[in-house]
Amino acid sequence: MSQAIHYIKQDHINQNGTALHASIPTEAVTIRVGGALDKVTLLSSLATACDFPSYFSHNWDSAWDCLTDSEARHLTLDLTTIKKINTEDFNVFKNIIEEAYQTFGKPQLWIIVPPE
Template sequence: MFTEADFSCYASLHDVLQNHSDDFVGIIHENITTTHELLSALYEVLNFPGYFSYNWNALEDCLSDLDWVTQKRVVIVHKSIPKIGNQDYQQYLDVLKTSIESWKPEEEHELLVYFPTFVSA
């Protein structure tokens, strides 16, 4: 079970929408149910290079590089939380967190990730 604290390093919708006109924004559609669907969606919306190999290591490599993107701020917006199973979801969050933290303010890019409001069951 995830808690709101698991999402503390990710952007709020306000952060995403503020000064968004110059951002590179990738919107991940709803109803993602497999890891392959998620990785494919990320490949498409973020224009990953052709060598992307659809695994967590490749995702982290691409999110930590982004040299094909000209905009400073890269934003990933999830329309819903991917339903890919807890283990894969935790791996995805870990990759996102590592990638977000890898970009320093003075570097070429800033990575923001938005998830819809977390609702505890």
């Protein structure tokens, strides 16, 4: 498992949204997405969650730049209500998180997945 990305099963989260077995930092910023996960949704939601500056260009390079300049050190993304995931876009997003973490030691991402 990567140090940057952690997967937590939904059944390990209590009703208050607190992890029962894994430790999601209380200061983690939640990336809120609707029923579909794609590039547009991820970039918009990430920009909102991390309060990206107005010059954010809504592309992957700009997301990396703004994310590494952001104060956000911990992020959560809940996949349990997502109906459709563009896996290519999701993989690019995870690669950005990995690269940012390797370069700057932040952010870490906790992904909440449905129970099996």
